[in-house]
Amino acid sequence: MKYDSAATRARLLAAAHDEFVRVGLAGARVDRIAAAASANKQAIYAYFGSKEALFDAVLAARLQVLADVAPFDPGDLPGYAGALFDALVADPGVQRLSQWKMLEVPEPSEGEVDAHVTKAAALAEHSGVDLTTATDVLMIVFAAALSWNSTASKIRNPLDDDNSRRLTQHRAAMVRAVAALTDALLEKP
Known part of the structure; x- marks a missing residue:
């Protein structure tokens, strides 16, 4: 049988x-990962170098999928926030990976910094604001898009068991809030 390294x-x-x-980075075990992948532990080190580098590769891959699903549009921040929100609800693992990253390795990777700076620069150019203001606006957009979680899903009218309606209402409120905040923050003097 021929060995397929890409597979x-x-x-x-x-x-x-x-x-x-x-279980996050600290709780993860390379032997469990290797067994689940029908590979040996040495393959992890051969392809990625370390468990930490494997974590970074996983996070980078998931963030790229997120960027493909929700492309950044500096001219439509509410729409971008809505698309991010939808993608994160559809794949809660991305949010969970990001939370593990912030808890266990708070320093951003070069790729994370580059992605944020690129978006902030595009927003600054499009809106005519400085890079600091654009970065602050983006952080608000990201925080809003991350607003749906297990707690948010349970804060609703206790007589209403329709979680899908609650999700729709929350998304609409989040998009309106992003529109209002970004309009105010990007307002030219």
Whole structure:
């Protein structure tokens, strides 16, 4: 049987994703990842170098999927926030990975910094504001898009068990809030 290194690498990334979402970087075990991927532990080190580098690769891959699903549009921040929100609700593992990253490795990677700076620069150019203001606005947009979680899903009218309606209402309120905040913050003097 011919060895397929691309398939092994893909299986390792998928198994690592599940492990990291479930227990974070510190709780993850390379032997569990390797077993779930039908690979050996040495393959993790050969492809990624370390468990930490594997975590970074998993997070980068998931963030790229998120960027593809919710492309950044500096001219429509409420629409971008809504698309991010939808993507995060559809794949809560991305939010969970990001939370593990903030808890366990608070320093942003070069890729994370580059992605944010690129978006902030595009927003600054589009809106005619400085880079600091654009960065602050983006942080508000990201925070709003991350607003749906298990707690938010339970804060609703106790007589109403329709969680899908609650999700729709929350999303609409979040998009309106982003529109109001970004309009105010990007307002030219």
